[in-house]
Amino acid sequence: GRADGRADGTSGGWPGAAMATIAPLPALARREAAAGELLRSEIFYTDALVAVQEVYATPLRQLAELGVSNHNLIFADIRKLLPGHAQFVFELKKRVLAWADDQCIGDIIATLVDSTLRLYVAYAQNVQAALATIEACANRSETFRQFLSAARLTPQTGLRSLAELLLLPLDRPAALAAVVRQAADLTGAEHDDRAPLMRAADAVDRIAVQVDELLALAERAERTRAITSAIEGFPPQLLLGLAHVFSADLEEVVTGPTADGHAPIRHVQDVGVHVFTDCVVLAVRATVYRACGRVTQLQQRFLTHIPLRALLAAELADLAPDLGEAADYVLQLRWDRAEVLLRAPSAIDRRRVIDAIASALGRR
Numbered sequence: 001g002r003a004d005g006r007a008d009g010t011s012g013g014w015p016g017a018a019m020a021t022i023a024p025l026p027a028l029a030r031r032e033a034a035a036g037e038l039l040r041s042e043i044f045y046t047d048a049l050v051a052v053q054e055v056y057a058t059p060l061r062q063l064a065e066l067g068v069s070n071h072n073l074i075f076a077d078i079r080k081l082l083p084g085h086a087q088f089v090f091e092l093k094k095r096v097l098a099w100a101d102d103q104c105i106g107d108i109i110a111t112l113v114d115s116t117l118r119l120y121v122a123y124a125q126n127v128q129a130a131l132a133t134i135e136a137c138a139n140r141s142e143t144f145r146q147f148l149s150a151a152r153l154t155p156q157t158g159l160r161s162l163a164e165l166l167l168l169p170l171d172r173p174a175a176l177a178a179v180v181r182q183a184a185d186l187t188g189a190e191h192d193d194r195a196p197l198m199r200a201a202d203a204v205d206r207i208a209v210q211v212d213e214l215l216a217l218a219e220r221a222e223r224t225r226a227i228t229s230a231i232e233g234f235p236p237q238l239l240l241g242l243a244h245v246f247s248a249d250l251e252e253v254v255t256g257p258t259a260d261g262h263a264p265i266r267h268v269q270d271v272g273v274h275v276f277t278d279c280v281v282l283a284v285r286a287t288v289y290r291a292c293g294r295v296t297q298l299q300q301r302f303l304t305h306i307p308l309r310a311l312l313a314a315e316l317a318d319l320a321p322d323l324g325e326a327a328d329y330v331l332q333l334r335w336d337r338a339e340v341l342l343r344a345p346s347a348i349d350r351r352r353v354i355d356a357i358a359s360a361l362g363r364r
Contacts, residue, residue: 046085247274
């Protein structure tokens with residue numbers, strides 16, 4: 001009655017190979033393995049913090065071209081993280097090496113949260129300024145550039161640049177939360193360490209969420225800056241509080257008189273539609289044709305903006321009969337006494353624009 005048809009109980013894969021069942025690890029071994037994984041990951045991470053200090057921060061104190069203020073902008077925040085993590089590695093290693101069924105680690109994780117992990121929110125707020133300082137100093141100083149290139153090749157950095165090492169702390173709270181949660185799940189409900197581990201996991205999770213939210217805001221701000229700076233003639237007064245939501249390239253626009261005083265636009269090809277939190281911006285995409293058939297796209301030119309609070313959006317399958325089959329891909333934007341008709345390359349593209357506007361308006 002064996003699945004492989006062998007009466008002798010051996011595997012059909014090779015002669016004489018016995019079928020084996022791997023017994024699951026006992027609870028004590030699983031908890032010890034989780035604690036060991038936490039220790040290994042923490043050592044790897046702490047070594048990276050040490051590399052920042054020893055390979056980059058300490059030698060760069062002697063570089064006059066960098067200056068004290070720039071040195072502090074780059075290293076002050078990450079320097080605060082190292083002592084707490086080094087102490088945590090020291091305490092955790094002692095407990096892992098002396099592991100027993102009643103061993104607890106939740107208390108030292110809680111100490112790490114209180115002493116160090118709470119600093120990660122400020123770190124996430126300031127790290128972009130540190131990276132910008134590195135870029136600006138590298139653009140100005142050949143000596144600084146040469147130092148960064150040489151330092152990256154040292155074994156202690158793992159061939160990672162200073163910028164790459166400075167970005168590592170942004171991922172640490174989420175990674176730590178996952179390992180601590182695993183340790184908590186492997187700890188029985190009756191164990192003295194169960195409740196402290198669960199509280200520690202929740203605390204680390206909350207910090208990880210805060211860091212992720214800050215990163216999302218920073219990413220949106222950078223995307224907004226990149227898009228608006230690429231649009232020639234973008235009005236500076238629109239930038240206040242602006243956050244990018246969505247962009248699309250549409251095929252043409254036909255408008256009536258615009259509400260912001262710009263001249264009426266009857267037909268423009270290659271239109272960039274940019275949805276922000278407060279408005280929709282339309283921009284003309286211009287291209288230049290060069291030798292050998294190569295095409296280089298130029299910056300977009302600001303056309304008009306539509307305040308979201310005044311905007312009405314509709315699909316025009318029936319409202320634009322003169323457009324024929326193309327009406328299937330037309331979107332109408334109306335505000336005040338003005339309107340534009342936008343033609344998308346496909347119905348899917350049109351739907352994406354409508355959904356982005358609805359999302360920005362909070363009425364998807």
